[in-house]
Amino acid sequence: MTTLADPPVTPPAPQGRPPRRRGRRSRAGRTHHAGLLTYTILIVAVLVSAFPFYWTIVAASRSNADLARVPPSLLPGPHLLRNFEAVLEEADIGKALLNSFIVSASITVGTVLCCTLAGFAFAKLRFRGRGALLAITVGTMMIPPQLGVIPLFMLIAELHWVNQLQAVVLPGLVSAFGVFFMRQYLVQSLPDELIEAARVDGASTARIFWSIVVPIARPGMAVLGLLTFMAAWNDFFWPIIALSSSEPTVQVALRQLGGGYVHDQSVIMAGTLLGTLPVLLVFGLLGRQIVGGIMQGAVKG
Numbered sequence: 001m002t003t004l005a006d007p008p009v010t011p012p013a014p015q016g017r018p019p020r021r022r023g024r025r026s027r028a029g030r031t032h033h034a035g036l037l038t039y040t041i042l043i044v045a046v047l048v049s050a051f052p053f054y055w056t057i058v059a060a061s062r063s064n065a066d067l068a069r070v071p072p073s074l075l076p077g078p079h080l081l082r083n084f085e086a087v088l089e090e091a092d093i094g095k096a097l098l099n100s101f102i103v104s105a106s107i108t109v110g111t112v113l114c115c116t117l118a119g120f121a122f123a124k125l126r127f128r129g130r131g132a133l134l135a136i137t138v139g140t141m142m143i144p145p146q147l148g149v150i151p152l153f154m155l156i157a158e159l160h161w162v163n164q165l166q167a168v169v170l171p172g173l174v175s176a177f178g179v180f181f182m183r184q185y186l187v188q189s190l191p192d193e194l195i196e197a198a199r200v201d202g203a204s205t206a207r208i209f210w211s212i213v214v215p216i217a218r219p220g221m222a223v224l225g226l227l228t229f230m231a232a233w234n235d236f237f238w239p240i241i242a243l244s245s246s247e248p249t250v251q252v253a254l255r256q257l258g259g260g261y262v263h264d265q266s267v268i269m270a271g272t273l274l275g276t277l278p279v280l281l282v283f284g285l286l287g288r289q290i291v292g293g294i295m296q297g298a299v300k301g
Contacts, residue, residue, distance in 0.1 A: 059265060064267075100250040119184075122134050122183040145237075222286045257271050
């Protein structure tokens with residue numbers, strides 16, 4: 001008798017994900033390393049960005065004769081303190097630094113607070129005419145500031161504020177850019193569910209703003225604060241109109257260093273260095289918040 005052989009047994013297919021999905025997962029967890037070209041571009045960008053500030057230090061520590069040499073020296077010299085003393089003698093830079101700090105700090109605090117309030121209202125509150133008011137606010141950004149100088153000066157003169165610091169502070173307490181910036185930031189970063197939950201718990205609008213909106217908007221407020229402080233500190237056009245040489249800001253005081261038939265470039269650079277240091281200090285204080293705001297706006301989900 002003949003017996004039929006049993007059919008071959010096929011082993012079960014291995015359990016697991018398809019190879020294609022495993023490949024996707026491995027690619028998703030892969031770490032990308034920068035190449036030589038990337039580091040070269042970054043180093044060149046850092047050098048190009050930092051060289052003007054480095055040259056300011058070199059020029060402020062050299063004499064005017066050293067700067068006139070061809071080629072000039074690229075190393076700091078021994079005349080930094082002497083040039084600082086010349087700046088203090090030729091211009092009242094100490095009073096100018098104090099005035100600029102008062103003006104810039106007041107404008108920064110007022111702009112950040114008012115623009116955050118207005119941005120929160122435009123972003124999350126419902127009221128009649130919200131769209132029209134926002135359009136008017138953004139539309140004012142298209143008007144050149146020079147067109148309002150004469151009416152603004154007439155108003156300041158009517159209030160007897162000429163040559164007083166409030167003449168520079170009050171016109172800059174609110175900016176259309178700041179309102180629009182904070183409105184866009186809160187639209188993306190502030191969930192509606194948080195506001196609804198706070199209202200269910202009985203929180204008022206003021207309590208919601210101080211307890212919920214301000215902590216969430218802190219990175220955006222830091223960015224706006226830095227931009228506002230730099231703009232107020234470097235402003236020259238309106239302070240030279242509203243203030244005199246007896247109550248100067250830094251930019252107005254630096255203008256006095258350029259007088260005479262022969263400009264002492266080393267003294268001018270020393271004054272510029274003194275006027276730049278407070279901006280670097282503010283940037284160092286707000287740098288972490290600025291990086292956090294940029295990363296929060298760049299990463300979703």
